[in-house]
Amino acid sequence: MLFSWLPACFLVGAVLAREITFPPVAGIQHPIVGYGVDQDTASLDISQLMSGIATYANLPYVHCLANDGEEVEKYDIAVMGAPFDTGVTARPGARFGPNGxxxxxxxxxxxxxxxxxxGKNVFLEGFKVVDCGDxxxxxxxxxxxxxxxxxxxxVVSARTANNTEYSTPRIITLGGDHTTTLSALRGTYDHWGAVSVIHFDSHLDTWDPDVLGGGLSHYAGVNHGTFLHIAHEEGLIKNTSIHAGIRAPxxxxxxxxKHDKACGFNIITARELDKTGTQGIIDKLKERVAGSKVYISVDIDVLDPSYAPATGTAEVGGWTTRELxxxxxxxxxxxxxGADVVEVAPIYDNPGETTVLAAAEVAHSLIGLMVEKPVKSHG
Structure with missing residues (x-):
């Protein structure tokens, strides 16, 4: 009995004597479940938890907006934040959406x-996905x-992609209020021309600037409810576009x-899902945009406020996260x-981070669609 404590003592000594090591890249966030520095050789290490600077999905950070002449690591899909919320007509706060x-x-x-x-991992399918910051x-x-x-x-879309066959990178934008989609559509037009837009939202967002803006000024007329009208005026979108989840008055x-139809859109209301199920919605969307290049914009308020309370203009009666x-x-x-997830205003979220968790998974699905179907630009 006198020496029964010795094994435990030696064990404690061994633990205290372990060499302290740091991860290969210090100061970069590591995921809750582990980390990997290289996407191709990523390995799990559960000792690294909740530390470092956040990138989307712990992807490598690349300074995509570097000055001319600076060497920039190549990428195929870029995640970029657009911290902008001064085009809202309701609650502000979406400038903090990208970090949320x-x-x-x-x-x-x-x-x-x-x-x-x-059974697939969209990050390891041969296309390099990075976070370009904001x-x-x-x-x-x-x-x-x-x-x-x-x-x-x-700038971000003009870089030469990592994949030699598909030379133009594609961008997932983290908003930011919905006005930011206008810039994204201007960027995609340079490489793919006019596109069909699948617009997940509770609102139409094709309002005439003279109506939503009051005709006060050009400045006032460019906002998160008029950007699709402006995109139509600029010839950025086709007349084969469609809204999904609409329910706002x-x-x-x-x-x-009538004006919405003139801007090139058909409408799928939120309650239509109750009649057709998710497959019915999928079929309608695919039929509408068939044969064209597509841009998907997801306003997080397409979800019911019980699933996404952290948004500027919440409307009850929306879809569940699983349905979306x-x-x-x-x-x-x-x-x-190209694609985006916008109108995420973290200040209105609950302690469980319901909205930002949903938005992160939406972005994951959008990346998956890009990886599953590579697209060549027109030059």
Whole structure:
């Protein structure tokens, strides 16, 4: 009995004597489940938890907006934040959306993203996915901020992709209010021309700037409810576009709906899902955009506020997170050339981070669609 304590003592000594080591890249966030520095050789290490600077899904950070002449690591799909919320007509706060979505993605990592539904890992399918950080946008002048975002999209998409066969990188934008989609569509037009837009939202967002903006000024007329009208005016989108999840009221039932159709859109209301199920929605969306390049924009308020309370203009009666993800994943095979998830305002989220978790998974699905169907630009 006298020496029964010795084994335990030696064990404690061995633990205390272990060499302290740091991960290969210090100061970079590591996911809750582990980390991997290289997407191709990512390995799990559960000792690294909740530390470092956040990137989306623990992807490598690349300074995609480096000055001319600076060497930039090549990539195929770029995640870029657009911290802008001064185009809202309701609650502000979406300028913090990009970092909120990254926070919601902390449990995700290239080494731990094998789908139980498909058996695939979208981060390890041969296309390099990176986080470019946020576009630097002023919050003092909307006109200047959108010019900055226009340029950011042009710079990021103009890099030569890592994949030699598909030379133009594609961008997933983390918003930011919905005005930011206008800059993204201007950027995609340079490489793919006019596109069909699949617009997941509770609102139409095709309002005439003279109606939603009051005709006060050009500045006031460019906002998160008019950007699709402006995109149509600029010839960025085709007349084969479609809304999904619509349920918010309109100001003038005859004019607003007629004007929306003139902007090139059909409408799938939120309650239509109750009649057709998710497969019915998928079929309608695919039929509408068949044969064209596609841009998907997901306003997080397409979800019911019980699933996504952290948004600027919440509307009750929306879809569940599972329903939205099922619909997105069902769109496999479309030629997706760009996408975004917007209107995430973390200040209105609950302690469980319901909204940012949902937005992070939406971005994951959008990346999956891009990986599943590579698309060549027109030059």
């Amino acid at each position: 979505i990254r926070q919601g993605s902390r449990r995700m990592a290239p080494a731990f993203s094998w789908s139980v539904y498909t 576009a630097p946008l002023t919050f003092l002048d909307n006109t200047v901020a959108l010019k900055q975002l226009d340029k950011a999209h042009k 309109v100001s003038n039932p005859k004019y607003d709906l 993800l099922t619909i997105l994943d069902g769109l496999e095979g479309i030629e997706l050339i």
